[in-house]
Amino acid sequence: MKRGKKYLESLKLVDRAKLYDPEEAIRLTKQTAKAKFDETVEMSIRLGVDPRHADQQVRGAVVLPHGTGKTVKVLVFAKGEKAREAEEAGADFVGAEEMVAKIQNENWFEFDVCVATPDMMGVVGRLGRVLGPKGLMPNPKSGTVTMDVAKAVKDIKAGKVEYRLDKTAIIHVPIGKVSFTDEQLSENMHALMDAIIKAKPAAAKGTYLRSVVVSSTMGPGIKINAAKF
Numbered sequence: 001m002k003r004g005k006k007y008l009e010s011l012k013l014v015d016r017a018k019l020y021d022p023e024e025a026i027r028l029t030k031q032t033a034k035a036k037f038d039e040t041v042e043m044s045i046r047l048g049v050d051p052r053h054a055d056q057q058v059r060g061a062v063v064l065p066h067g068t069g070k071t072v073k074v075l076v077f078a079k080g081e082k083a084r085e086a087e088e089a090g091a092d093f094v095g096a097e098e099m100v101a102k103i104q105n106e107n108w109f110e111f112d113v114c115v116a117t118p119d120m121m122g123v124v125g126r127l128g129r130v131l132g133p134k135g136l137m138p139n140p141k142s143g144t145v146t147m148d149v150a151k152a153v154k155d156i157k158a159g160k161v162e163y164r165l166d167k168t169a170i171i172h173v174p175i176g177k178v179s180f181t182d183e184q185l186s187e188n189m190h191a192l193m194d195a196i197i198k199a200k201p202a203a204a205k206g207t208y209l210r211s212v213v214v215s216s217t218m219g220p221g222i223k224i225n226a227a228k229f
Contacts, residue, residue: 004218006034011220019225025214026185033178033216038069040217041178041185043192045171046210055203058171059164061142062195066184067159069177070112074156075099077116077124077138082149086115089150090157096120103127109134115144115152135164159188163196169210171196178216189214193229 010032049056075093076086116138131137138144175188209226
């Protein structure tokens with residue numbers, strides 16, 4: 001794989017054999033971000049679990065203290081009073097069957113997160129094939145199927161992120177932008193790691209945190225000493 005000049009320059013700053021302290025890794029991530037835009041800082045955590053087993057799934061959500069730096073558009077499936085609550089809480093789009101039709105007929109996806117009241121899930125279920133692969137399907141485990149739609153919308157707008165295991169037992173989650181202060185990124189990182197550690201399945205055996213890596217959008221991965229968490 002051919003790498004760009006800026007990436008190769010950034011790579012020289014990183015000791016690939018070293019496991020960095022979290023705060024040191026954050027400073028280095030900011031140093032290695034050479035792009036002209038405000039790069040996203042992302043965590044990649046490989047866990048010692050088998051994602052093929054239902055009792056070893058790791059999934060949930062956490063509100064990052066300083067948000068992600070991204071403006072998140074929220075779609076809420078609700079009716080009546082709950083629809084009004086969602087609108088007052090700042091939801092970008094609110095509706096019921098008409099929103100389902102819009103997605104089905106217009107291939108409309110101008111939103112980042114879906115929230116639904118439980119009574120709407122029968123209707124939203126029709127979108128399983130299109131929302132599922134995009135990771136947009138509302139789910140009780142991530143707090144996006146709830147009667148308290150106002151809290152769900154406010155949490156998401158405040159910086160709530162969902163984490164879930166992929167097929168290779170890795171979790172990828174953004175924790176902010178390169179423009180954030182070191183302290184903001186550090187607090188977001190620790191909030192995420194605390195949530196993932198608390199979510200450890202009882203069936204998990206051996207080392208739980210196999211590897212923890214932080215990187216900017218265009219920068220190299222920096223390995224963190226998992227024992228520090």
